[in-house]
Amino acid sequence: MNSIDKRISELGLVLPQPVAPVANYVPYVITGNQMFISGQVSVTAGGDLIKGRLGENLSVEQGQAAAQACGLNLIAQMKAACGGDLSKVKRIVKLGGFVNSNFGDTALDIPKIINGCSDLMVDVFGEAGKHARFAVGASALPLDVAVEIDCVIEIDT
Amino acid sequence: MNSIDKRISELGLVLPQPVAPVANYVPYVITGNQMFISGQVSVTAGGDLIKGRLGENLSVEQGQAAAQACGLNLIAQMKAACGGDLSKVKRIVKLGGFVNSNFGDTALDIPKIINGCSDLMVDVFGEAGKHARFAVGASALPLDVAVEIDCVIEIDT
Amino acid sequence: MNSIDKRISELGLVLPQPVAPVANYVPYVITGNQMFISGQVSVTAGGDLIKGRLGENLSVEQGQAAAQACGLNLIAQMKAACGGDLSKVKRIVKLGGFVNSNFGDTALDIPKIINGCSDLMVDVFGEAGKHARFAVGASALPLDVAVEIDCVIEIDT
Numbered sequence: 001m002n003s004i005d006k007r008i009s010e011l012g013l014v015l016p017q018p019v020a021p022v023a024n025y026v027p028y029v030i031t032g033n034q035m036f037i038s039g040q041v042s043v044t045a046g047g048d049l050i051k052g053r054l055g056e057n058l059s060v061e062q063g064q065a066a067a068q069a070c071g072l073n074l075i076a077q078m079k080a081a082c083g084g085d086l087s088k089v090k091r092i093v094k095l096g097g098f099v100n101s102n103f104g105d106t107a108l109d110i111p112k113i114i115n116g117c118s119d120l121m122v123d124v125f126g127e128a129g130k131h132a133r134f135a136v137g138a139s140a141l142p143l144d145v146a147v148e149i150d151c152v153i154e155i156d157t
Numbered sequence: 158m159n160s161i162d163k164r165i166s167e168l169g170l171v172l173p174q175p176v177a178p179v180a181n182y183v184p185y186v187i188t189g190n191q192m193f194i195s196g197q198v199s200v201t202a203g204g205d206l207i208k209g210r211l212g213e214n215l216s217v218e219q220g221q222a223a224a225q226a227c228g229l230n231l232i233a234q235m236k237a238a239c240g241g242d243l244s245k246v247k248r249i250v251k252l253g254g255f256v257n258s259n260f261g262d263t264a265l266d267i268p269k270i271i272n273g274c275s276d277l278m279v280d281v282f283g284e285a286g287k288h289a290r291f292a293v294g295a296s297a298l299p300l301d302v303a304v305e306i307d308c309v310i311e312i313d314t
Numbered sequence: 315m316n317s318i319d320k321r322i323s324e325l326g327l328v329l330p331q332p333v334a335p336v337a338n339y340v341p342y343v344i345t346g347n348q349m350f351i352s353g354q355v356s357v358t359a360g361g362d363l364i365k366g367r368l369g370e371n372l373s374v375e376q377g378q379a380a381a382q383a384c385g386l387n388l389i390a391q392m393k394a395a396c397g398g399d400l401s402k403v404k405r406i407v408k409l410g411g412f413v414n415s416n417f418g419d420t421a422l423d424i425p426k427i428i429n430g431c432s433d434l435m436v437d438v439f440g441e442a443g444k445h446a447r448f449a450v451g452a453s454a455l456p457l458d459v460a461v462e463i464d465c466v467i468e469i470d471t
Contacts, residue, residue, distance in 0.1 A: 023268040024275040026287045029250045031191065031311045034345065036251040039291030053260065054454070093343045094350040096253075096410075098293045101454035102260060103367065103416060110456045111337040118338045130340045134353030134464040136412045137454030140211065140258035140294030142267045150291040154345045180425040181432045183444045186407045188348065188468045193408040196448030210417065253410075255450045259417060297368065297415035297451030299424045307448040 004086035007124055008075070016045035018076040022142065027077045033157045034093070035081055039150040040073035041143055042066035052146040054137065055104030060112050063099060066146035067116030074117070074151045075124065082155065091154040092121045092131040098148045101137030110135050117149050161243035164281055165232070173202035175233040179299065184234045190314045191250070192238055196307040197230035198300055199223035209303040211294065212261030217269050220256060223303035224273030231274070231308045232281065239312065248311040249278045249288040255305045258294030267292050274306050318400035321438055322389070330359035332390040336456065341391045347471045348407070349395055353464040354387035355456055356380035366460040368451070369418030374426050377413060380460040381430030388431070388465045389438065396469065405468040406435045406445040412462045415451030424449050431463050 008015060018027060021038060028037045042050035042065075050066040052058030058066075075086070082088040097114035114135040121129035141148050165172060175184060178195060185194045199207035199222075207223040209215030215223075232243070239245040254271035271292040278286035298305050322329060332341060335352060342351045356364035356379075364380040366372030372380075389400070396402040411428035428449040435443035455462050 022265065023272045023292075024279055025252070025290045027289070029248065029287070029289045031248060031250050032189070032346070036289040036309065038289040039293070056260075091343065091345060093345050095339070096291065098291070099454075103296075103370075103453055105458050106454045106456075107458055108336065108456065110454060115337045122338055130343070132341070132343045132350040132352040132464070133339045134410065134412070134462060135337075135456055136353070136452040136462055138293040139260055139296040139417075139451075139453040140256075140263045140267060142263075142265065142292055144262050144264060148291060148293055150289070152350065179422065180429045180449075181436055182409070182447045184446070186405065186444070186446045188405060188407050189346070193446040193466065195446040196450070213417075253448065255448070260453075295450040296417055296453040297413075297420045297424060299420075299422065299449055301419050301421055305448060305450055307446070 002087050011123055014045050015076045016072055018080045019043060019073050028081045033154055035153050035155050037074055037077050037151040039148045040070045041145040042069045042147045044069050049143055050146050051144045053100045053102055054106055054109055055102040058146050060109050063113030063146055064116030067113050068120050070147050070149040071117035071120040088156045089153055090156055092125060092129050093152040093154055095131050095133040096150045097133055097135040098138040098141060100141045100146050110137055159244050168280055171202050172233045173229055175237045176200060176230050185238050190311055192310050192312050194231055194234050194308040196305045197227045198302040199226045199304045201226050206300055207303050208301045210257045210259055211263055211266055212259040215303050217266050220270030220303055221273030224270050225277050227304050227306040228274035228277040245313045246310055247285060247313055249282060249286050250309040250311055252288055252290040253307045254290055254292040255295040255298060257298045257303050267294055316401050325437055328359050329390045330386055332394045333357060333387050342395045347468055349467050349469050351388055351391050351465040353462045354384045355459040356383045356461045358383050363457055364460050365458045367414045367416055368420055368423055369416040372460050374423050377427030377460055378430030381427050382434050384461050384463040385431035385434040402470045403467055404442060404470055406439060406443050407466040407468055409445055409447040410464045411447055411449040412452040412455060414455045414460050424451060
């Protein structure tokens with residue numbers, strides 16, 4: 001168990017099995033020392049979809065849990081891509097965060113929700129987890145989930 | 158005619174003329190061995206816009222045709238960028254897929270629609286066509302089209 | 315004052331202070347010779363949020379001013395990242411443009427609005443400012459702003 005896996009365990013978190021794509025694409029592509037990871041939706045390690053739409057039936061807390069679930073799925077994909085060795089992750093470069101949202105005024109709710117994933121990355125990877133990101137509302141997401149997040153990382157090759 | 162062009166022809170498909178940007182930007186930028194291609198909208202080789210909004214007036218089948226049109230426009234841009242030689246495309250790295258969607262429950266419709274482009278990339282480029290992607294709903298798209306997709310690829314330089 | 319700063323000044327524009335992230339992430343990450351800049355929202359140098367939703371309470375002109383504000387914030391982040399020397403910006407590679415939009419027909423409004431940022435990049439950086447982009451509608455944006463834009467650039471390292 002390396003230091004990253006240990007940290008995940010200390011945080012009381014469990015990495016899910018990497019989620020298989022629901023369509024004709026792959027979970028990640030490595031090009032040079034960058035890895036592009038497909039958008040991961042908010043599904044728990046137990047397989048439960050976290051659904052909901054901000055401004056309608058999703059609290060900020062539920063949204064944050066959804067974003068954390070996306071983050072755990074992203075890390076599960078990184079681990080699979082790195083042959084099980086998360087110490088090969090050099091830097092979380094960028095998150096693209098989409099929150100299922102209606103037209104209501106959301107003020108700081110969208111950033112707070114995507115923090116569920118941003119905080120996870122920093123908690124797990126430390127300085128290397130600090131990333132650029134965007135956080136926006138989407139009128140609909142696959143499987144009616146609450147949150148979808150994609151990611152670019154830099155890896156040791 | 159190289160093997161990629163032959164494959165496009167065998168699939169009964171015709172590459173459109175690369176679409177000129179509708180604003181002050183360029184169709185693609187090459188940086189190192191990556192090429193970032195601007196979001197391509199669902200317009201056919203004949204110049205007809207494929208419009209519609211999921212949950213309102215767009216079937217999954219119409220959406221898939223729209224996504225395929227985006228994909229053909231992306232490939233047309235790749236071909237122009239590679240001086241006509243699509244064998245220089247080493248890998249389709251990532252698709253960013255936006256489907257014009259209302260707030261209705263869309264379940265698997267958004268992934269199925271973006272498959273219209275994902276399937277095309279794999280049909281045309283084989284293993285090199287397998288990509289990471291995100292697929293989300295957008296409340297509005299330029300020209301009121303049904304689908305917009307952007308792309309990152311790796312090229313031989 | 316180098317030529318880029320001079321050009322900004324000649325355009326009658328003032329770079330704002332780089333905006334601090336409203337959540338647990340960083341304004342930019344450099345990987346190789348690429349820099350990924352976090353989504354910048356439409357806030358003026360004076361700190362006023364430019365809010366509104368296309369099809370509801372945002373004109374194309376207001377949206378263009380919002381997109382220009384995003385662009386100035388992006389350039390402010392570039393300048394901070396380059397130790398104050400904007401001549402290190404080799405190329406604006408890609409903009410990801412989100413316009414707060416309802417379901418109304420927006421036709422060319424979304425591209426025209428994101429032009430507020432695209433035009434700025436070309437005005438300021440000339441040929442190096444020509445970029446790939448996507449421009450889409452979002453059902454909601456952080457702080458209820460009208461526009462959010464993220465960016466990938468190539469830098470001299």
